[in-house]
């Protein structure tokens with residue numbers, strides 16, 4: 001559904017801010033592709049864009065692709081902005097630019113919902129999810145599009161049922177410019193890990209769309225030009241296991257109908273390894289990656305952060321089980337925990353070696369508002385507000401030692417030879433367990449072949465000729481070429497190159513130690 005039509009027409013400019021350079025945005029992979037400029041289409045802003053009254057013209061701009069121009073602001077009657085904490089400074093900058101055109105600016109999304117105080121200049125704060133606050137915002141803009149005298153805070157008390165969400169306005173976004181497609185089936189997670197703000201923001205009882213909404217969204221994503229992979233951005237894909245089981249047959253059917261044109265990936269807790277029936281369905285639906293917040297291999301630390309559910313199966317066994325269904329595990333890792341010891345970095349390196357996980361997001365602990373960790377550290381007087389620091393946590397171990405451990409782990413884990421060896425392991429041991437897709441006309445179509453050739457050319461030129469880890473690259477490349485593993489070669493090199501380049505910056509102190517850190521905030525990914 002969308003908001004009721006209203007008589008007055010308002011031109012709405014939706015602007016998504018640039019990312020701050022981060023491990024998880026893959027910007028070093030973009031030059032190896034055929035024109036990717038941004039990570040994932042922003043679900044929240046495209047959802048709001050689709051919900052606005054039908055007769056309100058909407059323009060969507062992702063500033064990772066192009067910056068909003070004076071002409072865009074002149075066209076608009078109001079500006080909507082959304083984003084995460086790490087984009088805070090960019091969001092405030094969009095607000096400043098819109099105000100030079102005397103436009104009212106509203107901000108919604110996860111950052112303002114957790115920290116309204118971060119956004120003192122905005123005219124409207126939309127706190128919470130799509131719901132009565134959204135209707136109120138629309139009503140106010142309809143009544144009067146001038147800037148209110150003082151800031152108005154609108155809080156969602158009555159959320160719109162997800163089964164009534166409209167299809168996100170993917171038609172407004174240039175989907176071909178994104179590294180991954182995104183889709184959301186559920187919101188919320190039943191667990192309460194100490195550091196995580198999901199439960200505080202979205203609740204413990206996952207709310208759901210219907211499987212039919214998801215297949216309709218997939219149809220729309222395809223129509224609008226998405227290719228390659230689509231990421232389920234659900235906080236925990238198995239937060240409601242029955243719902244995951246209900247969805248999978250629909251995904252399988254959709255894949256058969258469309259010729260398996262997309263790969264899927266998602267986030268889920270590691271105890272998914274206890275549910276072979278879910279893993280089997282995911283294999284059939286062509287899921288190829290699961291992000292698991294393993295956080296640490298240390299059982300004492302997992303218990304302390306209330307993530308005992310990671311130990312429902314031994315961690316190594318859980319990873320091997322997921323791999324046996326053809327899915328690669330991507331792991332979140334946190335350093336700087338209260339339970340860390342001087343040897344924690346060494347233990348992490350041993351874990352990486354043993355698990356053969358190629359892609360790990362290694363972050364320093366950051367306390368987010370609306371989390372039990374924030375409350376505990378506030379009680380213990382261990383929150384530090386200093387944007388020059390890598391984290392707002394007063395660690396138990398000396399700060400310099402923790403940061404140095406993080407840098408050393410980043411440098412070591414993503415040494416080209418070691419990383420490509422872990423991809424070699426996945427190509428030999430995990431990917432052969434994937435579903436064998438029937439050959440389709442789409443796979444051998446000229447646009448698909450041209451796309452592959454373009455990426456191969458870019459990889460060989462930029463990494464194999466101009467790169468500075470050529471020996472490791474060519475060893476890996478020649479083995480793939482001899483075995484005809486071209487698809488695996490392209491997919492792993494896109495990610496591996498980003499990890500290698502980002503980790504170099506990290507180990508030399510030029511990158512943030514947390515996806516949430518505000519340090520180096522000016523080092524944003526440039527809009528091209």
Ligand code: SF4
Nearest residue numbers: 189191192193196198
């Ligand atoms: S399982 Fe994941 S999403 Fe759920 S509370 Fe823990 S960290 Fe957050």
